[in-house]
Amino acid sequence: MADLNFRKKRKRQAKRKQSVKKERDLKFAARKPGLKFQQEKSHSETKNTGAIVNWILQIVTVCVVAFVLVWFFGQRVSNAGDSMKPALKNGDVVMVNRLVYNASRPKRGDVVAFKPNGNENAHYFIKRIVGLPGETIQIQDGLVYINNKAVKEHIHAKNIKDSGVAAEPLTLGDGEYFVIGDNHAGSDDSRMADIGNVKRREIYGKVWFVTSLGSDFGFVKR
Incomplete structure (x- = not known):
């Protein structure tokens, strides 16, 4: 047990x-x-x-x-001709701001790139805005008159000899701009009937910077 x-x-x-x-x-x-x-x-x-x-x-x-x-800010366009001397020379490559006019309207003195009459096959023209929508413009005695008043501010063309279509008062319609090259003697611009007033939809953008190395390099003066 x-x-x-x-x-x-x-x-x-x-x-x-x-x-x-x-x-x-x-x-x-x-x-x-x-x-x-x-x-x-x-x-x-x-x-x-x-x-x-x-x-x-x-x-x-x-x-x-x-x-x-x-x-929107860096589209490159080449300037053809000397119509914008001394601001721009022939062959200068510039930057075009395509966005700015979505937020604001083009101003007098702005340098813009556009294609005349919306012709997509034409090269870009580069000119300075002189007349704004609704204004009456006339070129007399070498001066630009806007609404019967001589204007010099932001207008670089002086002693204009060829008044073209602006020899008589010309009223701009809604969304129309009158442009002239700074070197007016060698410029085809709104004074010529085949170019005429530039419509807002034809404006590609604002020319704001010259990328070509040299004396023109930098911001475009207004």
Whole structure:
């Protein structure tokens, strides 16, 4: 009998030892550094992915902004002829702002690029705005008269000998502009019947900067 009890006791002790060993093995497995390493690795991968996405978004944003700036502010047009001397010379490459007139109206003294009568096959003309919509313009005694008053401010053409169609009072319609080259003696502009008044839709944009290296390099004077 005593031997039987001893055997049962030995079995119970063996089961307790096995149970304790299993608990220790489970705790040890839970404390394995591999799990923590995998969590840290997953967090690091997420962080790197976010940085890459942010980097791509920045590049896309820069490209879009650059495209907009070039398209609206950096269109290049070559000046043909000397009709705008001394402001511009033949062959000068200028930058044209296409956006400015979406926010404001062309002003007297602005230098603009346009295609006469909207002819897409013609090269761009570059002239200075003298008359604005609704104004009555006349060239008399070498001076530009606007609404019967001689105007000199923002008008660079002086001592004009050929008045052309402006020899008589000429009233500009809505959205029409009268342009003259600074070098009026060698300029084909609104004084000529085949060019006439320039309509707003024909104006490509405002000429604002000369990119050609030399004395003309820089902002175009108004």
